[in-house]
Structures are given as C-alpha cells and as structure tokens.
Amino acid sequence: MKVNGGTGFWGLGCLCVLVACSSSSGSPGGGSTGAAAGSSGAHALGGGGAGGALDASGGSGGTAHAGAAAGGSAGAGVCAHELANAACWQQKNLQTLTSIEQSFFGAVFDGRYLVYVNEASGTKNVQTRFDTQGDFSGDSAWSAFDAVALKSRGVRGGAFDGRYVYLAPFEPEDNGAAQLTYDSIAVRYDSQAAFNSLAAWSSINLTQASGTQDLSVPGFAGTAFDGRYVYFAPTAVGQLSGDAVRSGKATRFDSQADFTKAASWSSFDLSTVSADAAGFAGAAFDGRYLYFAPSSQTHALAVRHDTQADFAAGASWQTFETTSVNQYAGGFQGAVFDGRYIYFAPGSGGITYHSVIARYDTQASFASASAWVTYDTAALNSDNFSSWQFNGGVFDGRYVYFIPRGDTPLVRVDTKADFSSNGAWGNVLLLRVASQAGGFSGGAFDGRYLYLVPNGLGSALRFDAGTSTSLPATNKGSFF
Numbered sequence: 001m002k003v004n005g006g007t008g009f010w011g012l013g014c015l016c017v018l019v020a021c022s023s024s025s026g027s028p029g030g031g032s033t034g035a036a037a038g039s040s041g042a043h044a045l046g047g048g049g050a051g052g053a054l055d056a057s058g059g060s061g062g063t064a065h066a067g068a069a070a071g072g073s074a075g076a077g078v079c080a081h082e083l084a085n086a087a088c089w090q091q092k093n094l095q096t097l098t099s100i101e102q103s104f105f106g107a108v109f110d111g112r113y114l115v116y117v118n119e120a121s122g123t124k125n126v127q128t129r130f131d132t133q134g135d136f137s138g139d140s141a142w143s144a145f146d147a148v149a150l151k152s153r154g155v156r157g158g159a160f161d162g163r164y165v166y167l168a169p170f171e172p173e174d175n176g177a178a179q180l181t182y183d184s185i186a187v188r189y190d191s192q193a194a195f196n197s198l199a200a201w202s203s204i205n206l207t208q209a210s211g212t213q214d215l216s217v218p219g220f221a222g223t224a225f226d227g228r229y230v231y232f233a234p235t236a237v238g239q240l241s242g243d244a245v246r247s248g249k250a251t252r253f254d255s256q257a258d259f260t261k262a263a264s265w266s267s268f269d270l271s272t273v274s275a276d277a278a279g280f281a282g283a284a285f286d287g288r289y290l291y292f293a294p295s296s297q298t299h300a301l302a303v304r305h306d307t308q309a310d311f312a313a314g315a316s317w318q319t320f321e322t323t324s325v326n327q328y329a330g331g332f333q334g335a336v337f338d339g340r341y342i343y344f345a346p347g348s349g350g351i352t353y354h355s356v357i358a359r360y361d362t363q364a365s366f367a368s369a370s371a372w373v374t375y376d377t378a379a380l381n382s383d384n385f386s387s388w389q390f391n392g393g394v395f396d397g398r399y400v401y402f403i404p405r406g407d408t409p410l411v412r413v414d415t416k417a418d419f420s421s422n423g424a425w426g427n428v429l430l431l432r433v434a435s436q437a438g439g440f441s442g443g444a445f446d447g448r449y450l451y452l453v454p455n456g457l458g459s460a461l462r463f464d465a466g467t468s469t470s471l472p473a474t475n476k477g478s479f480f
Contacts, residue, residue, distance in 0.1 A: 013297060014046065020280045039261065070471040077367045079464050081439065083412065083463070085433070087462075089433045089462065090461070091436055094116070097126065097131070097371055098126045099124060100457065101126060102454070105119050105156040105157060105441040105442060105453070106441060107444040107451055108157075108166075109445070110165060110191045112131065112132060113191065114132055115155060118130070125147045126147075127145045130460075132449070136449075145195055145197075145201075147187065150201055150203040151205075153171075155170060156168055156171075156221055157222060159224055164188050164190055164191065165191055166188050167188070169185050183219065184205070184207050184220070189261050205246050209265065217237070218235055219237075220232035220233055221280065221295070222282040224283040224285040229252045229311075230284060232251045234247040234278070234280060235294075235295065236279060246299070247279065248265050248269050248278035248279075251267040252311060268311055272443075274319050277303055278299065279295050280298050281332060281347060282297035282345070285307075286342065287307065289306060291304050291345045295333060296331060297331040300359070304318045304319075304347060320360075320366055325373070326356050328346075328354075331354060332344040332347055333390060333391050333405070334390065336393035337395070338395045338415050340362055340363065341359050341362065343357060345391070346377075347391065355377045355378045357402065359373050362411075373420060375403075377411055379425075380425055380427050389405040390403055390411070391405045391441040392442040394443045396465045398411060398414065398416060399413065401443065403440045407437075408454070414426075438454060438455075439456060440453055441455035441477055449463065449464060450463040
C-alpha cells in the first residue's frame with residue numbers, strides 16, 4: 001500500500017496508521033483541500049495565553065506549567081500534553097550509537113520506526129533508527145548502521161513511499177571515480193529488511209548515472225512523495241562550503257521503477273521558468289500540488305508543480321515572490337502541510353532577520369497575494385533573542401510546530417485559531433524542559449509523540465502531544 005510521504009526539507013508530521021494516498025484534482029489555481037485544517041482528534045496541547053517563553057497557548061486545554069523543572073530526561077509529575085511541562089518530555093543521548101560523528105538533519109517515519117537521518121560528514125555514515133513501540137530513553141529500541149559502503153555523505157532529510165525510505169544527498173562529495181568532482185549520491189533503505197544489513201540499502205550516483213560525469217547535478221534539501229514519484233528539491237551545485245552555485249534542477253524518481261537505473265530518474269530546470277527559481281530548502285505535497293520552499297531571502301521564489309501535468313513542461317510550474325507579501329518572508333528552511341495550508345519555516349536566509357513565517361491557502365490561487373499571510377514570531381519574543389530561526393516543521397493533527405535551529409524556543413500555532421492572532425501561538429524554551437536541549441534540525445510525529453532531531457551532539461527529544469487520528473493523507477514522511 002502506497003502512502004504519501006515526505007515533506008522534505010524538514011519535517012512533516014506522521015501518523016502511525018498508514019493511509020492510502022489521495023490525489024484529488026483540486027480547483028483551478030488551488031490545491032487539494034485534503035483534510036480540514038486543524039482536524040479534530042488531537043488533544044489540546046496547552047493552556048491559554050499569548051507570548052512568553054514558557055507559554056503553551058492554543059485554545060482550551062491543560063495548564064502551562066511555568067515552573068517546570070530545568071532539566072532531566074523527563075520531569076516529575078503528570079503530563080497532560082502541555083508544551084511547557086517537563087513531565088511531557090524525554091531525551092536520549094545518541095552519541096554512543098553514532099560514535100560522536102553526529103550531524104542529524106531530518107527524520108522519516110515509516111509507520112513504526114523512525115529513521116534519524118545523519119549527514120555523516122566524517123569517516124563514518126551512521127544512520128540511526130528508533131522503534132516507536134519501545135523505550136525512548138533506553139537502548140533496546142535503538143539501532144544503528146554504518147552505511148559508509150554506500151559512499152554517500154551529506155544526506156539530509158528524506159521521504160517514505162510505503163516501503164522504502166529515501167535519503168536526499170544534500171552536499172555532494174568528492175567520492176566519485178574522478179577526484180574533486182562533486183558526486184550527488186541518493187540512498188534508499190528497504191523498511192521490510194533488517195536495518196543493519198547492507199543488503200537493505202542501495203544507492204545511486206546521480207552525477208555519474210548517465211555514464212558520464214554531469215556536474216550540473218545538484219545537492220538536494222527537501223523531499224516529497226505524491227503516491228508514485230519521489231521529488232527532490234534542488235539546492236546548489238558544488239560544495240556549499242566552497243564554490244556552490246544555486247541550482248533549479250528539480251529531480252524526481254519513479255517509485256515503480258529500478259532505483260539504481262538512470263532511466264528511473266528525471267529532472268527539470270526551474271530556472272527556465274524564472275531565473276531566480278533556484279536554491280530551495282523544503283518540500284511539501286498537498287494531494288495534488290508539490291511545493292518547494294525558497295532558501296534565499298534575495299531570491300524568494302516559492303514554487304508549485306501540478307503533479308497531474310507534465311513534469312518537464314514549464315507550464316506545469318508556477319512561482320510566487322514571497323517577499324512581495326512581507327519583505328522579510330524569505331530564506332525558508334522547510335515546508336509543512338496541515339490539510340489546507342502550506343507553512344514555510346524561516347531559516348537563515350542570509351540576513352539578520354529570520355522570524356517571519358509565511359502561510360499559503362491551497363484553496364486559493366497560488367499567484368494571488370491574498371492567498372498568502374505572514375506572522376512575525378518576534379511578537380512572542382519576550383526573551384529578547386536577536387531572531388528566531390527554524391529548521392523545518394511538524395503537524396500533529398491540530399498544531400504546527402516550528403523546530404528551533406539553535407537555542408531559541410520551539411514555536412507552535414493552533415490551526416483552529418486565528419493565524420494572525422498572538423493568542424494562536426505558543427512557545428517554550430527547551431532548556432527549561434530538558435537538560436541537554438540545543439539546536440535541532442527537523443522532526444516527525446508518530447500519532448502521539450513529537451520528535452525533535454538534534455543537529456549537533458545534543459540529545460534527541462520527544463514530546464507527548466497526545467493521540468491524533470486525523471492527519472492529512474500526505475503527512476507520512478520526513479522532516480524536511
């Protein structure tokens with residue numbers, strides 16, 4: 001059974017009960033309506049209020065415990081799914097699994113297991129998996145596999161197609177036949193096989209798949225699955241730390257074909273639609289349309305593709321300048337779909353102001369400014385951080401969470417409330433609910449728990465959000 005997966009760049013919510021994908025036609029100029037936004041079934045995750053670093057606002061619900069303990073694997077007391085209650089949080093140090101070569105970016109949920117995607121820039125390529133039916137804080141539910149033999153490093157985020165987990169090559173490495181060429185190597189894991197068996201893993205060198213070196217093949221940041229194809233959002237050609245050039249070469253894989261064959265892969269250069277349509281970080285799928293989030297503040301073109309149209313035809317792609325709605329709405333890191341709206345999470349973007357979240361209404365025209373709204377999370381910034389930056393987002397059936405890139409708060413919005421109202425928003429400084437909270441890179445949702453992925457040597461975190469049974473059918477995959 002196929003399920004829609006992945007939001008690529010960084011974290012979509014996931015439901016543990018797999019649902020067959022939908023591919024509704026939608027209205028002209030609008031996306032699939034999908035499940036109703038903020039669908040019922042999720043617990044109210046907090047008390048009221050607006051702003052404040054320990055606020056857990058979001059309609060009626062439990063009380064925000066402003067006096068939560070400052071650390072610990074799990075706080076004392078009873079968890080009623082309150083964001084700022086330390087009793088609702090657990091943490092796990094993964095360094096013993098990764099041999100300290102740890103640089104996670106994204107997680108992919110397959111219906112039972114959660115694969116933490118390790119960028120693996122060192123001598124190892126240790127991918128890590130958690131059994132969501134086991135003990136998060138213990139060791140028995142965790143496993144690791146060094147996939148160094150696949151010769152792929154710099155993977156970031158991924159997607160799930162109902163059987164296979166795909167990892168996107170983010171920063172192409174010089175591990176090909178010719179030295180100092182930047183090979184982009186995609187990886188796939190068979191969830192029906194043993195995680196720690198090399199036979200369960202396969203890879204393809206996209207740079208050399210045609211038989212000759214194609215140095216126009218970029219790295220990717222963000223994946224999405226539409227029921228048949230896995231899409232990869234292009235970032236740049238070359239290594240990001242050196243001579244990288246933004247790329248618009250969108251790529252997709254046909255999941256009904258051989259993963260290791262070049263003929264199973266196709267690409268389309270978005271720069272032929274617009275010169276600024278290049279350099280993305282995040283992907284999402286709404287049941288019909290595919291979205292790429294622009295990673296640059298100065299080239300802030302969000303892109304939409306009609307998956308029922310010709311992938312290689314410029315007419316099936318649209319762009320929208322997000323800074324036309326708000327001058328600071330750009331430089332995103334991740335996209336999230338909640339059943340009606342697409343949310344774009346603000347990331348680095350190349351300027352000092354990164355706090356503006358953009359939201360698009362899929363029931364309206366993509367090209368219409370009235371379909372877009374923004375919210376500046378600086379309105380919640382009672383602790384006077386210079387800016388709030390995020391690495392992706394996760395939807396749990398009611399709330400959309402924006403994952404903190406550094407030591408700034410975890411932020412969420414109640415999709416049943418007014419997006420533009422401060423009362424719809426809540427946040428918590430994670431150092432106040434966990435002793436080893438640092439920066440994070442994406443997350444996932446398994447039907448009850450929200451998982452935050454550490455982007456350095458910090459601990460993985462898990463929040464007891466309560467049970468949700470009404471996630472969009474497209475919310476089955478990745479962090480980014």
